[in-house]
Structures are given as structure tokens and as C-alpha cells.
Amino acid sequence: MRFVLASASERRQELLRRILPEYEIMVSSFDESLVPYEGDESAYVMELSRSKSHSVRNLYGGSEDVLIIGSDTIVSLDGTIYGKPADREDASSMIRSMSGKWHSVYSGISIISADGNTDSSFSVRTDVKFMEMTDDEMEDYLDTLDWAGKAGGYGIQGESSKYIEEIRGDYYNVMGLPLNALYKNLKELDILG
Numbered sequence: 001m002r003f004v005l006a007s008a009s010e011r012r013q014e015l016l017r018r019i020l021p022e023y024e025i026m027v028s029s030f031d032e033s034l035v036p037y038e039g040d041e042s043a044y045v046m047e048l049s050r051s052k053s054h055s056v057r058n059l060y061g062g063s064e065d066v067l068i069i070g071s072d073t074i075v076s077l078d079g080t081i082y083g084k085p086a087d088r089e090d091a092s093s094m095i096r097s098m099s100g101k102w103h104s105v106y107s108g109i110s111i112i113s114a115d116g117n118t119d120s121s122f123s124v125r126t127d128v129k130f131m132e133m134t135d136d137e138m139e140d141y142l143d144t145l146d147w148a149g150k151a152g153g154y155g156i157q158g159e160s161s162k163y164i165e166e167i168r169g170d171y172y173n174v175m176g177l178p179l180n181a182l183y184k185n186l187k188e189l190d191i192l193g
Contacts, residue, residue: 001191002063006056006070011155015177016069019186026059028052028070032083041076042123045108048072050121053110060114067118067191070110073176075152077103082152088142091153095141095160098152100132105152105174109182111189120189124178126169128156133163151176 003023005016016023030051037044053070060066075082077098085091105128110121133141141147146159154160156167156174172179186192 002066004056004060004066004068006052006068009071009176011157011175012071012177015172015175015179018179019183019192023069026056026068028055030055032072037081039079041074041081041104041106042108042125044081045072045074045106046110046121046123047108048074049108049110050112053112057112057114057116062116063114066114068110068112068114069182070112071107071177073105073107073151073173075103075105077101084149084151085147085153088147091147092138092142094153095130095133095138095147098130099138100130102127102129103152104128107173107176107178109178109185111185111191118189118191120185122181122185124170124173124181126167126171126173126178128164128168128174129166130160131163131165137163 003020004026005023006028008027035047049070049072053068056068082094105126106123108123112119144159147153170178
């Protein structure tokens, strides 16, 4: 079986090696703006991951021995979705809005075979609370540029970690790949022994 990760995220690549030591990377070119958010974070993030997986599947032409794993992660606060910040001002707005509050991180995972015989999707939610940050702390964090390219403007394993008071749920989900849920799903699909 050939495994393909449909993601450019270095964090996902690093985490997936804990389950699958060998896999290929084929970055999806799917335009995420084609998936409308209709108020259900779980459904939205699953559709994003499915769309990415399906766009990569088309490159493998129905091969029987190819399994594609797609993933996407979003941050949600009071029904507002935070993707990757466009710039420092955008990141600042996200971090300021989350300061002192709980927010939710959703990851959608889709596992599909190139031949269409396997098609499984699920989502995982983890709740995260930032401490109440001072203006100086926010500016210091923004100066690190650790917010760039990360949903919600932070990576739990990076510079923001000292500001995170509490999490409820899977830590690895916040990093972008819920390892335990993915591992169990692969076992349920008889892909892993």
C-alpha cells in the first residue's frame, strides 16, 4: 500500500511519521474558498479535508494500492472561523480576540483510496484557553512571526505555548493532526493491523 499525505504542513508530516514511517507528499491545489462555511465547524472542516483528498486522488487514476490522507484545521471563536492570518494586523486581531477566552480547534481528516473503495472522513475538536495577554505580550508574540501560516495565528507547540492556560482534548489535534483518532480510524478500516 502506498500512502499519500495531501498536505504541505511540516507539522502534519512530522506527526504522520509516528503512525506511517513511509509515505509520499502530494500537496493539494484545491481552492478552499470554494467550500462555504454554513455554521457547522465540524462539517466545514471535513468538507475541506475531503475536497483536498479528492483533488489529489484524481492524480492517481484509480490505482488500487494508493491511500490518500487529507487534513485541514480551523480555529473557531463564537462562530467566527479563523484561518491563516494574511498579515501581522490580521494575526493581531485574532490573538486579541482570543486573549482570556476559550476557543475551539477543529481538524478534519479524510482517508480515501485512489480506486474509490475507501472513503472515510471525521473531525476532532479540542478547546483551548489563552491567558489574558497584555498589549506588550501580544506585541512580543507578534514580533516572533510564529503566527505566520498557522490557523488562528498560533501554533500550540511554538512561541504561543507560554500563553496557553488550558486545553481540553487532543493536543496533537491543535498541531493539525489528531494522531489517536487517525490511528484508530486506520485500524477500523483494516489498513493498520
